[in-house]
Amino acid sequence: MSDTRTVLVTGGTLGIGKGIARVFAKNGYNVVITARNAEKGAVVEQELKAFGRGDVMFVPGDVTSLDSMKAAVAATVEKFGGLDVLCANAGMFPSAKLDDMTEQDWDDIFDVNVKGMLFSIQAASEQLKKSKAGRIVITSSITGPITGLPGWAHYGATKSAQLGFMRTAAIEYAPFGITVNAVLPGNIYTEGLADLGEAYLKTMTSSIPMKRLGDVEDIGVAALFFAQENAGYITSQSLVVDGGQVLPETLEAVDA
Numbered sequence: 001m002s003d004t005r006t007v008l009v010t011g012g013t014l015g016i017g018k019g020i021a022r023v024f025a026k027n028g029y030n031v032v033i034t035a036r037n038a039e040k041g042a043v044v045e046q047e048l049k050a051f052g053r054g055d056v057m058f059v060p061g062d063v064t065s066l067d068s069m070k071a072a073v074a075a076t077v078e079k080f081g082g083l084d085v086l087c088a089n090a091g092m093f094p095s096a097k098l099d100d101m102t103e104q105d106w107d108d109i110f111d112v113n114v115k116g117m118l119f120s121i122q123a124a125s126e127q128l129k130k131s132k133a134g135r136i137v138i139t140s141s142i143t144g145p146i147t148g149l150p151g152w153a154h155y156g157a158t159k160s161a162q163l164g165f166m167r168t169a170a171i172e173y174a175p176f177g178i179t180v181n182a183v184l185p186g187n188i189y190t191e192g193l194a195d196l197g198e199a200y201l202k203t204m205t206s207s208i209p210m211k212r213l214g215d216v217e218d219i220g221v222a223a224l225f226f227a228q229e230n231a232g233y234i235t236s237q238s239l240v241v242d243g244g245q246v247l248p249e250t251l252e253a254v255d256a
């Protein structure tokens with residue numbers, strides 16, 4: 001096995017996952033991205049190759065299927081000889097007010113955001129145990145663990161569930177030298193967030209002390225920090241990356 005470390009980023013073809021993949025590529029990792037849309041994956045694979053000092057590969061994968069995630073890990077091992085870092089990032093964030101929320105809405109979001117995280121970790125754990133510095137980085141959110149947002153109660157529940165899961169996962173994997181940490185993004189400018197509309201983006205920006213939405217690479221930098229070989233004594237920690245969004249006690253405090 002070469003000394004180049006290998007990362008697998010779920011949901012690595014768009015938004016935050018693509019930003020995470022880009023930061024790891026720039027920092028010399030072999031990067032594997034996985035998502036369902038293979039056509040898009042092939043395009044992003046080529047895009048990322050331009051940034052990388054290591055190699056980049058797209059593998060189709062659906063986090064709601066354990067077999068699919070096992071196949072993605074097997075393809076990773078076949079190409080790069082192992083796996084050192086899993087970024088369990090794939091997620092969805094549809095909105096539904098509580099009184100309109102259906103059982104299907106609830107099940108769908110838990111399937112992708114929580115069960116998908118579990119399956120990604122289960123598929124990767126055998127290889128992470130073989131790494132000399134196995135790392136798991138979960139993309140959670142400020143929504144749920146810290147803040148509330150009307151329309152996203154089910155989403156917030158999944159993002160808090162990820163942190164509850166992380167605390168026990170960190171203990172179970174500690175004997176193998178594997179750390180499990182989470183990045184909690186605030187409002188990060190992605191293709192998906194842009195779909196929420198100009199008014200939403202303007203309101204969000206004005207509530208952030210840094211007066212800008214986050215960039216996807218802001219999250220990549222935080223994930224890279226947890227992934228470092230020499231970060232092995234940091235586990236079960238949550239790193240908020242939100243431009244100070246959760247800090248002000250009042251709306252006026254942002255502009256005071």
Ligand code: NAP
Pocket residue numbers: 010011012013014015016017034035036037038040061062063064089090091092093112116139140141142184185186187188189190191192193
């Ligand atoms: P996004 O732009 O919608 O991208 C989602 C990615 O996940 C895509 O690559 C998508 O590709 C993939 N994906 C979706 N369902 C999947 C599945 N079942 N299996 C495999 N891949 C799947 O989302 P994002 O905004 O970057 O969000 C990424 C993560 O950050 C999520 O966990 C989200 O909760 C979290 N987050 C985002 C923000 C934000 O401001 N954007 C803030 C806080 C937290 P395919 O559709 O091709 O599968």
